[in-house]
Amino acid sequence: MLFKKSTWQHLRIPFSFYLMPIYCFAIGTSGVFIWDTALLSFLAIHLFLYPASNGYNSYFDKDEESIGGLEKPPPVDKELYYAALLFDAIAVLLGFLISWKFALMMLVYGLVSKAYSSDKIRLKKYPVIGWLVVCLFQGAFTYAMVKQAHLGLLFSELLLWEHLFPAILSTAMLLGSYPMTQIYQHKEDAKRGDLTISRILGIKGTFLFTGIFFGGTTGGFIYYFSTQFGQLAALFFPIFLLPVLLFFGQWFLKVLKDETKADFKLTMQLNLISAVCLNAFFISLLFGIQLGIFKVG
Numbered sequence: 058m059l060f061k062k063s064t065w066q067h068l069r070i071p072f073s074f075y076l077m078p079i080y081c082f083a084i085g086t087s088g089v090f091i092w093d094t095a096l097l098s099f100l101a102i103h104l105f106l107y108p109a110s111n112g113y114n115s116y117f118d119k120d121e122e123s124i125g126g127l128e129k130p131p132p133v134d135k136e137l138y139y140a141a142l143l144f145d146a147i148a149v150l151l152g153f154l155i156s157w158k159f160a161l162m163m164l165v166y167g168l169v170s171k172a173y174s175s176d177k178i179r180l181k182k183y184p185v186i187g188w189l190v191v192c193l194f195q196g197a198f199t200y201a202m203v204k205q206a207h208l209g210l211l212f213s214e215l216l217l218w219e220h221l222f223p224a225i226l227s228t229a230m231l232l233g234s235y236p237m238t239q240i241y242q243h244k245e246d247a248k249r250g251d252l253t254i255s256r257i258l259g260i261k262g263t264f265l266f267t268g269i270f271f272g273g274t275t276g277g278f279i280y281y282f283s284t285q286f287g288q289l290a291a292l293f294f295p296i297f298l299l300p301v302l303l304f305f306g307q308w309f310l311k312v313l314k315d316e317t318k319a320d321f322k323l324t325m326q327l328n329l330i331s332a333v334c335l336n337a338f339f340i341s342l343l344f345g346i347q348l349g350i351f352k353v354g
Contacts, residue, residue: 063131064140067115072126073103075332079196079227081339083203086223086285088346088353091207097155098206102199105148106163110170112141117174122245125238125328128321152206159206166202169194181251188254192235196228219285226277233270234331236263241321260319264309271305282342286351290342297338301331 080102084095116138120130145167152160172178173190181187201215201224239255240263246253255263275295283291304327311318345351
């Protein structure tokens with residue numbers, strides 16, 4: 058093995074599955090599917106860029122309690138730091154195989170993720186700024202990055218409304234869901250002095266905040282799909298999300314009675330259900346377009 062077991066654990070490669078919906082959204086709404094470009098961009102982002110960010114974050118956080126995708130994180134050492142840098146470099150190099158624009162965007166993403174976690178800058182300790190930065194780059198920026206890679210767009214073309222609006226929706230989706238990923242970490246974040254958006258909202262407040270954002274963002278997606286891909290696509294979107302809504306509602310009722318139910322295990326279950334449902338819809342959208350089931354434009 059190139060690295061120790063603990064290093065691989067902190068890179069959390071399987072956790073990239075939870076971040077796949079933005080990639081699938083960008084590919085699914087492209088109207089075309091280019092296999093080699095799609096595969097290469099997927100590998101660069103999900104096997105190297107995201108794990109690099111995970112590892113870098115873990116190295117500086119030195120968590121002792123559960124973190125995303127890792128219930129019992131082992132101690133970290135300098136090897137994790139160098140592994141994260143290596144994965145970042147590989148991601149950018151793979152990006153160059155697609156285009157220098159894609160590689161540049163990968164580099165920018167990596168630099169921002171370091172600013173988020175590094176002890177010298179640590180945007181993470183600023184609740185609103187940290188929340189906005191994460192959701193902007195994991196959402197709109199990643200959507201634009203994948204779109205650029207897949208369609209070979211100019212940077213100026215990414216600002217066209219047809220690409221900008223779904224990018225905004227990507228960030229809006231994360232603005233609501235991201236606080237839920239912090240809900241079980243209040244104690245750990247307090248020990249480090251990190252005042253996250255979820256700590257400000259409180260446990261019940263985080264659920265309410267996410268629920269309100271979920272409703273508003275779902276409406277935005279329905280409008281987008283109805284205008285771009287027809288009423289049938291717009292109808293299918295909330296149907297695919299029903300399992301997420303049901304799980305979220307049942308979990309919230311449990312938390313209202315006992316706040317300790319806002320734990321790592323149930324958070325990961327919600328993340329998994331959300332990722333499966335969203336990925337399934339966006340992949341279905343892609344094939345529906347190819348088969349002529351959904352119209353384009």
